[in-house]
Amino acid sequence: MILDEDQVLIKKTLRGNRRAFEELVRKYEKKIFSFVVRMVRNEDTAVDLTQDFFFKIFTVLDKYNFEYKFSTWAYRICYNLVIDHLRKNQAQVDSLDDESVSSRDLLDSENVNREDGFRALAREETRDYVWRIVDQIPLKFRELILLRYIQDLKYEEIADITSLPVGTVKNRIFKAKEILKQEMEKDGMLA
């Protein structure tokens, strides 16, 4: 079997090579941290969870199946870790199942920065704005947007990680984009 770069590092780690695992941590820390911090919306918690994630990965590394992509396996563990954490904090999980809340209500209830003059913002700022809105949408949509765009996963992989049907994943991502588009239109971010 031909091993990819990650799998070579895993093999080395399993043979006791400390540097190989460090390389793996450095490779994934930014994406994992970005995903976690947007999920839990608290930097200190995100730091703890990111560390817990790498610790967990290390302890179960010998159970990794080399037939599958390491990143998908790792993201699943990360996703479960974050969801477990959020479930323990019931208040945050409530938004996970709350379909009745409109995007407008939700965004108004949170501290989204609504500065004047958005129309004049350049594309970079549009990107920042879109991602600020992503941070405010309900968790059930946000988690899928994060998996799709931060972790760069396909619908099928997201379905596998979240244990949702592929159709549901597609629908929720569409719904999330609809919310984003509405918000951007309201704020004049779209022509």
Added chain:
Amino acid sequence: MACLPDDKILAYGEGSLGAIEAAQVRDHLLLCPACQRTAERYREMERALARPVLSEPPAAIVPRVMARLYPALPRVTSIAALIAASAVFLITWIYIYFDFSSSSLIQALRLTTDGTSGWLANIIKAITAVYNGAQAATKAGSAVLRMLLPTPLGAIAAVLALLAVSALLANFLLRPLFRKARTRKT
């Protein structure tokens, strides 16, 4: 002409429609300015989403993770140095405590080489001279120890203290030497 639903425009943008449906959407977009505007809006949003704003993790994450997974265990070289240094201290102490100096091999060699010459005799004389100096120092140490350690319990305490001190010294003094040697080797 009715406008297309948003999900169809999105699916077209993602390239997830079948060939026939995609052709229908493309034809519609050519003729419908409203749908063209919607498609452009989604494209712009898609461009923004495709370049996520990643959060920079604190620099301490990697060192903390590694320290948690690989606690600083004493290395083999440190352990070897510790054992060697401890053995030296222990043998020295036993030698002093039980006063083996009068029946030592060195003393015997010195007696046999007295009044002789030649390179071997000179080497033995040099060794015995160094030894005499060391013996004087150990006798002084012995006197101090005998004064401080009148009981076997005290002697055990002294051995343990010597071991602890030797371990610290070995770790402090010898580890950098081993590290340098290892670096040169690699």
